[in-house]
Amino acid sequence: MHRSIAPARLAALVGPFDREPAYRGLCQALQALIGDGRIPLGTRLPSERSVGQALGVSRNTVTRAYAELAASGFASARQGSGTFATAPPERRRAHDRALRSLGTRQSPQGAIDLTCAAGAAADGIAAAYARALAALPAYLGSDGYLPSGLPALQARIAEAYARRGLPTRAQQIVVTSGALSAIAIAARALTRPGDRITVESPGYPNAIDALRLGGAALVASPLADPLGEDGWDLAGIEATLRQTAPRFAYLIPDFQNPTGQLMDEATRARYAAALRAAGTVAIVDETLQATRLSPVPMPAPFALHAADAVTVGSASKLGWGGLRVGWIRAPREQVERIVATRAQMDLGSSLFDQLVACELLDADDPYAARRERNRRQRDALAAALREHLPGWRFRLPDGGLTLWVQLPHGQATVLAAEVERAGVHIAPGPVFGVDGGLDQWLRLPYARPEEQLVEAVQLIAAAWKAMPDAAAARRTRAKLLIA
DSSP states (O other): OOEEOOHHHHHHHHOSOOOTTHHHHHHHHHHHHHHTTSSOTTEEOOOHHHHHHHHTOOHHHHHHHHHHHHHTTSEEEETTTEEEEOOOGGGSSTTTTGGGOTTTSOOOTTOEEOSSOOOSOOTTHHHHHHHHHHHGGGGTTSOOOOTTOOHHHHHHHHHHHHHTTOOOOGGGEEEESSHHHHHHHHHHHHOOTTOEEEEEESOOHHHHHHHHHTTOEEEEEEBSOTTSSOOBOHHHHHHHHHHHOOSEEEEOOSSOTTTOOOOOHHHHHHHHHHHHHHTOEEEEEOTTTTOOOSSOOOOOOGGGTOTTOEEEEESTTTSOTTOOOEEEEOOHHHHHHHHHHHHHHOSOOOHHHHHHHHHHHTSSSTTHHHHHHHHHHHHHHHHHHHHHOTTOEEOOOSSSSEEEEEOSSSOHHHHHHHHHHTTEEOEEGGGGSSSSOOTTEEEEEOOSOHHHHHHHHHHHHHHHHHOHHHHHHHHHOOOOOOO
């Protein structure tokens, strides 16, 4: 299977570029597109002649650009097959231990860990646990094994979907031990080893790993400019679906992790139509759906446009990460297989935690207790970045828990190593790519106290300004490329 990109599409992605000299400007533009994932690794680039025609440059210019691209490790020429996008080996999956700090490495006393997008429990969570404890004795006469979930919780989750405009029966809900468990169960139940699954790039690394461990062949589906308003590159997604014919597509339409993008209604409808045309089923991650920070109405659930979609959700973002309750909403004909697969992995989620989740979902707005706090934290992080690192670019999201930040130059993996010595742990871009890349980006969660966020930015800024590469780039004004 070879993915390819049409000359006109390549020209649209490249856009205006430095033409003095043109071959070098084109090479730099292509490096940036490959580095940030908009041209996925392994994609066959168009012929030199067709690119020259699309961009209005000579074939010799494109030939020289491709040669420099290959020399820098961002392309490889295969005799008789063409030129393919690659990445330098040392930059493909660099620093991927960054998201595994808790329990796997020793942090200095007082270190600030920004690798995990989760914070303290919401106000009122202790009261919810107390009410659940009072309700628990009524269930102690049973064996406590509920592979499909507590019926009362299934009903509440189904009602929540119905309020959002998606009719759902309780029998369509399977309760799991968190959303990540839901993703793993769905993938194991519905896919076979070797099945292709498209995943967003950048995307949620734990889900990427869960899908890969299930034996799937993952295909990167790049987003559009993460700092723009368009979010999803529909033309690129449609081309990927046509060329790779994946069995499933994993996507996060609601405050996408890590970019924070929210998919609008028109994009959902077009995306779902493309999936139907390709015979591809959506695995929709709604973990962050409730985290909006303004009163703007949310789009309807993606599954309203895709009746065969499998949707996963979670209670942890509503109340507390320690509340390990997630769920799967699936078409009725898939539920039996999902439950049977789940029973092979465990016999059900904690009944006590499910009672706590019931308490949370009984509220009119379960996220209300966290919304104002997270809005203040988001704004504090954004203000600190603007003050101390004004050259860094980001888009202020209207939900989710993270900022996706672009460095003006240099490598996020190098910066992550430097700031770790200063007592701050951050997650660089390559962690969020299927095949690495994205090394001019990093994810900064704002689910931390405001004073911690400001202190972290100050420490990051000090490390950034002390880095030799950054100083050299300021002196020479050279354009360092995304890797």
